[in-house]
Amino acid sequence: MTSIKTFVKQSILQAVETLGFNALYRYINRRKLLCLCYHSVISDDAPLDNRTNIAVTVSQFDAQMQELRKHWNPIGYQSITQLTADEPLPDNAVFISFDDGWRNNLTLAAPILAKYGIPATVFLTTDYIGTTGQLFWALEILERLIAMQDKPLPIGGQSFPLGPPESPLRTRIAEVLLSRIKQFPVPDRQTVLTQMREITNLNLSPKWKQELYEFLSWNEVRELKRQGWTIGCHTKTHPILSMLSAEEQRTELQEAKAKIEAELGETCSTLAYPNGGADDYNEETVRIAAELGFQTAFTLENKRNDLPLNDLLRIHRICITRDLTLNSFRAIISGIRGK
Ligand SMILES: [Zn+2]
Structure with missing residues (x-):
């Protein structure tokens, strides 16, 4: 039953693509900023279940980046901040980011991004960076x-x-x-x-679990920076910020920001709210982020952004997961269907 349903759904999406609807929707939405959020890239042979669905496979990621390179204009973090200084973004701008700070971002995602010349940003949960054997x-x-x-x-x-x-x-x-x-x-x-x-x-011995669960070391973070990645903040311990007192929220943001700045010797001006849903952060979070000097902050509300951006501390991203076929990915990013 499910497979027939999936087949019908895929056939419809295939037809939609053939008819050029993706191109039409890309055109309609060309003056919106699309920000994508990934977590992990893992080997193709990793089993598919609820643990690995947060990731995408190497083949999926390669095909998705190829799609972005072909039909979109991938932009780096600097382009978003320059936006406030009246630098217009190209049509169909897309911003790629990774949450949490997984080692596979360096080992499996970075080579593919480099191959297509696509810039990326990683948001670090600082208490986990450089740890081994400690599960998120x-x-x-x-x-x-x-x-x-x-x-x-x-x-x-x-x-x-x-x-x-x-x-x-x-x-x-x-x-x-x-x-x-x-x-x-x-x-x-x-x-x-x-x-x-x-x-x-x-x-935790299967290879796919090691790929999925190991964090970057600080040296590896510096390597990503050397490769042109922007390094952002994702709090110290990944709490749901809206559940914390203002004081606790401030500690989570301030100490994580300070740690990144000490390790990298540069200002960390961007933040991604853990979990990122509309209920996972609040007005207090946004106020504290601004006070601490974050220029931008990203949600995970699965929306695209109207330009010009009217709130740099609530830039929305769409979460990309392994269950998306390439046709679903195309339909979601062009705006034919929601996530
Ligand atoms: Zn996260």
């Missing part, structure tokens, strides 16, 4: 939920049976539970994680 908290929760022996998990007063470890249903349930746990206050989230650590053992 959201991914650790996900991995432990997937690895947990089949005991019903008490969440919010109810018990949920999870199914066998590593089963597709388990990874799906784990993703839903993670989205719930993300909304917990930090100390409660820590308690859940501590309890899960006591009852689970992780197997």
